[in-house]
Amino acid sequence: MTRLHDALKKTRGAAAAVAEVRTLAGKVTYAGVGNISGNILSHTLSRSMVSHNGTLGHVMPRVQEFKFEWPRDGILIMHSDGLQSRWDLSRYPGLLTRQPALIAGVLLRDFRRERDDASVLVLKGAAPI
Numbered sequence: 001m002t003r004l005h006d007a008l009k010k011t012r013g014a015a016a017a018v019a020e021v022r023t024l025a026g027k028v029t030y031a032g033v034g035n036i037s038g039n040i041l042s043h044t045l046s047r048s049m050v051s052h053n054g055t056l057g058h059v060m061p062r063v064q065e066f067k068f069e070w071p072r073d074g075i076l077i078m079h080s081d082g083l084q085s086r087w088d089l090s091r092y093p094g095l096l097t098r099q100p101a102l103i104a105g106v107l108l109r110d111f112r113r114e115r116d117d118a119s120v121l122v123l124k125g126a127a128p129i
Helices: 002-007 100-111
Strands: 016-022 027-033 036-041 046-049 066-069 075-080 120-124
Touching (some): 016 036, 016 075, 027 036, 027 046, 046 066
Antiparallel strands (some): 027 066, 036 046, 036 075
16 A cells, blocks of 8 residues: 555545455455445355545555455455445345356446446455355
8 A cells, every 4th residue: 555655646646445365265454545445245244344544645644454254255345435335235136146247337337426436346256155
């Protein structure tokens, strides 16, 4: 995150998060700065990941790594604030069994804020839900 912060100093700045997912070890390491949301979902779990306030390239008061367990059937969803944060994929029966691109597309279609840019990342673990 520090390298990103330094590289963005001559720009308008950015929000970003980095997640290292080690599926075989069952671990996730996460750090975020700015309006980035991260969630780990599985058949039995829903866990939000914390990003600290700030803007990379301008003000980054704190960077902190958080560690989480990665379930065998895990799904990682990360998105910018261009997506509303009140989505609930349980309202879409069977969606979590689909391809990550389809999950991301449904989130963008149904929860995108019209006047903001949006990015969504969906990563699925080895085992289906």
